Amino acid sequence: MSHQQDSVRPSGSATALSEAYDTALLDLDGVVYAGGEAIAHAVDSLAAARAGGMHLAYVTNNALRTPDAVAEHLTELGVPAEPSDVITSAQAVARLVADQLPPGARVLAIGGEGLRVALRERGLEPVESADDDPAAVVQGYGGPDMTWGRFAEASYAIRRGLPWFASNTDLTIPSARGIAPGNGAAVEVVRIATGAEPQVAGKPLPPMHRETVLRTGAKRPIVVGDRLDTDIEGAFNGGVDSLLVLTGVTDAAQLLAAPPEHRPTYVDRDLRGLLTGQPEVTSDGDAYRCGGWTAAVRGDALALDGEGDAIDGLRALCAAAWAFAGAGVCELEAGKAIAGLQL
Numbered sequence: 516m517s518h519q520q521d522s523v524r525p526s527g528s529a530t531a532l533s534e535a536y537d538t539a540l541l542d543l544d545g546v547v548y549a550g551g552e553a554i555a556h557a558v559d560s561l562a563a564a565r566a567g568g569m570h571l572a573y574v575t576n577n578a579l580r581t582p583d584a585v586a587e588h589l590t591e592l593g594v595p596a597e598p599s600d601v602i603t604s605a606q607a608v609a610r611l612v613a614d615q616l617p618p619g620a621r622v623l624a625i626g627g628e629g630l631r632v633a634l635r636e637r638g639l640e641p642v643e644s645a646d647d648d649p650a651a652v653v654q655g656y657g658g659p660d661m662t663w664g665r666f667a668e669a670s671y672a673i674r675r676g677l678p679w680f681a682s683n684t685d686l687t688i689p690s691a692r693g694i695a696p697g698n699g700a701a702v703e704v705v706r707i708a709t710g711a712e713p714q715v716a717g718k719p720l721p722p723m724h725r726e727t728v729l730r731t732g733a734k735r736p737i738v739v740g741d742r743l744d745t746d747i748e749g750a751f752n753g754g755v756d757s758l759l760v761l762t763g764v765t766d767a768a769q770l771l772a773a774p775p776e777h778r779p780t781y782v783d784r785d786l787r788g789l790l791t792g793q794p795e796v797t798s799d800g801d802a803y804r805c806g807g808w809t810a811a812v813r814g815d816a817l818a819l820d821g822e823g824d825a826i827d828g829l830r831a832l833c834a835a836a837w838a839f840a841g842a843g844v845c846e847l848e849a850g851k852a853i854a855g856l857q858l
């Protein structure tokens with residue numbers, strides 16, 4: 516059963532998460548790999564989860580690459596995957612478009628190969644120009660070679676009144692050299708030029724979760740991600756449990772300040788968390804205990820006492836912060852408590 520709708524603290528699990536859930540819906544960047552390299556413990560942990568019978572699926576907002584290319588990359592890294600194990604926001608937006616247009620409709624494709632392949636898979640015909648008689652415009656991440664003229668093409672078509680779709684609206688995308696503008700930034704360019712609003716498919720929105728469940732057939736999935744506003748909020752919107760790993764963009768301070776829709780069911784350091792149970796956080800009055808740690812609110816700050824595994828201390832702090840914040844955002848000073856953890 517889903518824990519997250521009624522929980523204000525990280526949940527416990529007596530059994531390994533890989534046994535408690537049938538399918539892991541894994542984000543890629545910051546979870547499985549970073550800058551093209553596998554993240555520590557990812558390869559071994561995923562192999563063990565799979566050997567134990569868990570189905571692994573990879574769910575990415577990046578619309579640039581095809582599922583074939585993503586599966587090949589994963590397999591090279593030592594994470595064997597089939598194209599059918601990969602779900603992209605290009606596939607989700609293609610279904611969204613196909614649901615609203617007649618079969619065989621022409622669609623102005625502003626993006627990369629992943630978008631074109633996904634549109635063809637749904638029986639739509641990608642075209643390159645606003646003058647090719649398209650019935651809609653769809654925009655996905657085009658990579659560093661996307662030219663300014665493509666945004667102009669989208670703008671011409673949208674200003675003629677065509678419906679506009681976007682694969683996702685992540686403002687940034689991590690690269691080996693730093694943070695680069697993502698599809699959300701490209702969507703903003705077109706939005707400013709047209710004043711129009713796109714229909715969006717990617718995480719955290721329902722079309723992406725629906726696509727994932729349709730393609731995996733998951734009965735009891737757990738979303739595994741590193742971003743609160745895409746992975747974890749997507750799980751919340753889909754009504755399924757989630758595991759936040761700290762190998763990507765989210766740090767302890769952001770987690771403690773998370774509003775309800777950004778609070779994961781479980782938190783762990785990395786993908787080894789799939790292979791273990793999760794400890795309960797217990798409360799005693801205003802004190803929250805996990806492992807050897809006790810967290811509480813003192814004045815306008817979160818306080819943490821104890822010793823042991825630092826991740827248990829973070830779990831205790833989450834419980835104290837989220838209980839204090841209720842349906843809001845915890846604004847207590849947390850820096851000192853977090854520094855004491857040496858996460």
Ligand SMILES: [Mg+2]
Binds near residue numbers: 545
């Ligand atoms: Mg990520």
